[in-house]
Amino acid sequence: MAWPLPPAVAAPIWILTQLVTVAVATYALTSREALHRSGWWVLLASCGLGLASAALHVVPAGEISDTAWPVALAARSALFVLGLTLLLGVRRAQPADQNFLDAAIVAAGLAIVAWAFLVEPWLSVDPPDARFIGVVACFGALDLLLLALSLRILTTPTSRTPTMLMLAAAAGVVLAADLASIPRVGTHALDGFQPGGLVFTAWQLCGVLVAAAALHPSYRHGYRRPDGGTDDVLPRARFVTFVFVALLAPVVPVIGLVASGLVRRESVPALVGAAALTCVLLVLLVVRLGNFARLAVRRAAAMNVQSAALMVQATALQQALNDQEALQKELAHRALHDPLTGLANRAVLAERLELVLLDSGRGPGGLLLVDLDGFKDVNDTLGHPAGDELLIRVADRLRVAAAGADTVARLGGDEFAVLLTETGAERCRLLAGRVIEAVREAYPLAERQVLLAASAGLLILDPARAEPAEALRDADLALYAAKEAGKNQVVEFTPRMRESRLRHAELAASLRAALADDALTVLYQPIVDLTSGQPVALEALLRWRTADGRDVPPSRFIAVAEEIGLVVDVGSKVLRDATAQASLWHARYDVAVSVNVSARQLASPTFASDVLTVLAERRLPPAALIVEITETVLVEAAGAAGELTQRTLTALREHGVRIAVDDFGTGYSSLAYLQRLPIDILKIDHTFTASLESPGERDVRFVGAILGLGASLGVPTVAEGVETPRQAALLRELGCPLGQGFHFARPCPPEDVLDYLSAPVAMRASLT
Structure with a gap:
């Protein structure tokens, strides 16, 4: 401790102690949760004010007032009192909780002793000037509050946690130092309140105890008021304490007067007699209050017994009413809310x-x-x-x-x-x-x-x-x-959506009619060997021209067919028409037909058998048919939900039907899928082919990577959308085996396919 060291030595010790205290308390507050955190923050502010007051050390001794340090300590004491008040939950105290009132009674009684033996002799013998009286009055009031709060902690079982007891000890240290310093104020001015003095040393110890309280595990629990408040009957220990405190009021002043010699000897019996009678009266009043409390409890118990039967009946009736009301609410809730989520229906x-x-x-x-x-x-x-x-x-x-x-x-x-x-x-x-x-x-x-x-x-x-x-x-x-x-x-x-939906409905109705009237046509586009220019297959492409002569893009009417459930019927038509035409071409020109198949078709458990039945009816070998699927269907087939699709593709491939992945590179398939699933052909999306018209090094490498992937898997690759000689030449240089696009032939009706297949290579482009 800094006391009784000289100020030059005491100041650094004071600053260091306060710095460590603030650091430890801040760590405890910021690293752990606790009840009544506001009280702890106020206590931390009290410690921080002590550290901030170190600024007074830089002021020359001759320029600083004697009351500067007492004012700083008084402010810190006020914050300490406020922090303890918040920790003890004064704002949450119930009217039945008499603990604070009881503590105040005891504190007031002890204050009488302090006044009689410390303050009153000090004032009467050597009264200091007004500013010293102000210091003593301020600290006296704060000490009285500290005493009441400390007694509140000590007299209530729920408050006596290790943390709260350490805070009570901190308050006790400060209280003792203040009381010991009061007699010295008149003779030694405010020495006890200066750095190195008794009060200053007490506040150092107080800060250490606050930090220790914040570090203790019981810090997080705080003050918990017992359920139901305190007992209505006065406890025996508290009753005895009240009697003792009541006796202090008349006895202590008499003892003080006699001890001071201010009372004549012949007056002592009269004073003692009056004090004795006052003590008897106060004891009788305390006893009467205790008896009154017990009588009130007994009468309340009697009333409780008398009302028990009525309460049982009332409870039974209320329960029946509650059950009926709950049933009505439940029925109303079920009628108006979703039974699974509880939301409105x-x-x-x-x-x-x-x-x-x-x-x-x-x-x-x-x-x-x-x-x-x-x-x-x-x-x-x-x-x-x-x-x-x-x-x-x-x-x-x-x-x-x-x-x-x-x-x-x-x-x-x-x-x-x-x-x-x-x-x-x-x-x-x-x-x-x-x-x-x-x-x-x-x-x-x-x-x-x-x-x-x-x-x-x-x-x-x-x-x-x-x-x-x-x-x-x-x-x-x-x-x-x-x-x-x-x-x-x-x-x-937006209003345009209503118009768009109306057009969509009209398109759906027209599509149904076109399918029923066989107004959908199938065109065929060759897939050629890039080296020889010979066709190896023909892709069946569905087209629709409405009755008023408008061509509807496949991307539009296929999506409509998907939405209204016609895609399976549309796909079946394309398959039957394409296999019927292939039966005329395959045997003579050794070309296969490639048909696009939707996810809904593959999800049918009979799709594989239906395809094989159609091939048998057309007397076509399975190798004459290529089934094209998109990358999205490929990924779904690899997942748990696509087990049926995977079995269908495997069954078709086992019978000789080839499987092609269309628009490869635009989806999100992985190498694992390509390795595990039954794939025979990769078709590079036309967007990658188009990039070769004015290619950068990155474009060429990317197409080359896809071609290398197909070669490593042992499957041929078809470049879609080949439209210019430059694209075809670059694809040959990159080793692409097959191509498809306007450069070789445009989609044409069945009657033009035979002319195309029978014509020499040099004349085929002019035919389409």
């Missing part, structure tokens, strides 16, 4: 949407429809229980992401809706983006991380909109547009 959404749209004075709002991308794969791979669990978790995320929305509903399956009212368009867009981001985060499910995405359609509810059915339809159109645009995004409704 479609009926609730429709009702609330109608109320919103019928409100003529309503503000802006929005309707968001959300559909999960890839949810079917979860059901297929992990099972429906896992899928249900995933839907529950998605619903929970939607509740959080759409906080403040009027309604969050599940419409069925993996489709959800969010209704926003009194919300501007920009906020609707922000919330829609937040919903998509929330769904996109990984889900820990079935001991793995499941990734999911969502598509959403947003409809801004302008004041002119009044029909709920139209609103739902338009939001659904926006959702459809989001899925059509690549999924995993939000698309806002």
